[in-house]
Amino acid sequence: MRKxxxxxxxxxxxxxxxxxxxxxxxxxxxxxxxTEVVFAPNYLSLYKIGKMCNNYENVKVAAQNCSKTxxxxxxxxxxxxxxxxCSADYVIIGHSERRTYFNESNTELAEKVNRALENNLSVIxxxxxxxxxxxxGGHFDWIKxxxxxxxxxxxxxxxxxIVIAYEPIWAIGTGKTASTVQAQEMHAFIRxxxxxxxxxxxxxxxxxLYGGSCSSTDAKDLFAQQDIxxxxxxGASLNANDFLAxxxxx
Ligand code: PEP
Numbered sequence: 532m533r534k535x536x537x538x539x540x541x542x543x544x545x546x547x548x549x550x551x552x553x554x555x556x557x558x559x560x561x562x563x564x565x566t567e568v569v570f571a572p573n574y575l576s577l578y579k580i581g582k583m584c585n586n587y588e589n590v591k592v593a594a595q596n597c598s599k600t601x602x603x604x605x606x607x608x609x610x611x612x613x614x615x616x617c618s619a620d621y622v623i624i625g626h627s628e629r630r631t632y633f634n635e636s637n638t639e640l641a642e643k644v645n646r647a648l649e650n651n652l653s654v655i656x657x658x659x660x661x662x663x664x665x666x667x668g669g670h671f672d673w674i675k676x677x678x679x680x681x682x683x684x685x686x687x688x689x690x691x692x693i694v695i696a697y698e699p700i701w702a703i704g705t706g707k708t709a710s711t712v713q714a715q716e717m718h719a720f721i722r723x724x725x726x727x728x729x730x731x732x733x734x735x736x737x738x739x740l741y742g743g744s745c746s747s748t749d750a751k752d753l754f755a756q757q758d759i760x761x762x763x764x765x766g767a768s769l770n771a772n773d774f775l776a777x778x779x780x781x
Contacts, residue, residue: 533738536694536761537778538569538655539768547576554583556771564781569593571623574609578617593621596629599642611650622647625657627700637680644682653692656682662701671720683728690729694738695721696763702743704765711752714741718758747776754780
């Protein structure tokens with residue numbers, strides 16, 4: 532049985548106090564239907580928010596990024612080991628904003644995933660196509676390439692620690708959500724790829740999340756799809772009530 536997971540990705544939007552206030556409001560109101568809620572605060576709040584969530588078995592904490600390098604003279608970088616030392620559970624790797632603004636390639640992302648897994652962190656690995664790729668019909672090949680070049684070389688044991696997030700770039704922060712048909716079709720495609728590469732057990736146990744302007748309006752329909760196991764939520768997670776409404780869609 533795979534986990535239903537909802538991730539709040541706050542990006543670079545909130546101060547530490549604003550993040551703490553959302554967590555304070557969300558924690559006592561999480562419905563029992565959802566198997567896991569994950570907060571992805573900025574690095575500076577990671578430790579504090581991890582502590583706040585400590586007593587909630589189904590609440591986890593994620594960093595939004597990690598360095599591809601183990602350690603050393605890389606001013607401003609944060610290593611997977613440092614993240615693990617803050618008792619974080621996950622790292623988000625491969626978000627389209629990192630791919631676009633920081634030129635992170637599939638190969639570099641593979642290194643980051645490796646670093647995270649080496650440090651016993653789980654990974655939320657993002658993939659997604661641009662609007663021109665979708666309109667040109669190349670979206671399936673593109674997703675296959677992203678997954679093949681960044682994660683499909685890992686062993687079964689390592690794959691067990693990876694959650695995949697399908698996030699069409701044209702839907703992120705645009706208010707334009709993928710239709711349930713578009714999202715389910717891509718999620719089923721990704722599950723088929725997992726099956727081909729790793730067999731039935733990994734395909735059936737890997738959570739595949741949808742991300743891209745998901746709100747309480749469309750969450751219920753999206754999460755009712757057979758291969759959609761939750762969401763990576765940006766804008767709608769910046770307010771406790773909006774995020775709770777999505778949590779309660781399960
Ligand atoms: C995201 O950035 O992962 C995301 C899904 O953002 P939004 O929900 O704002 O589209």
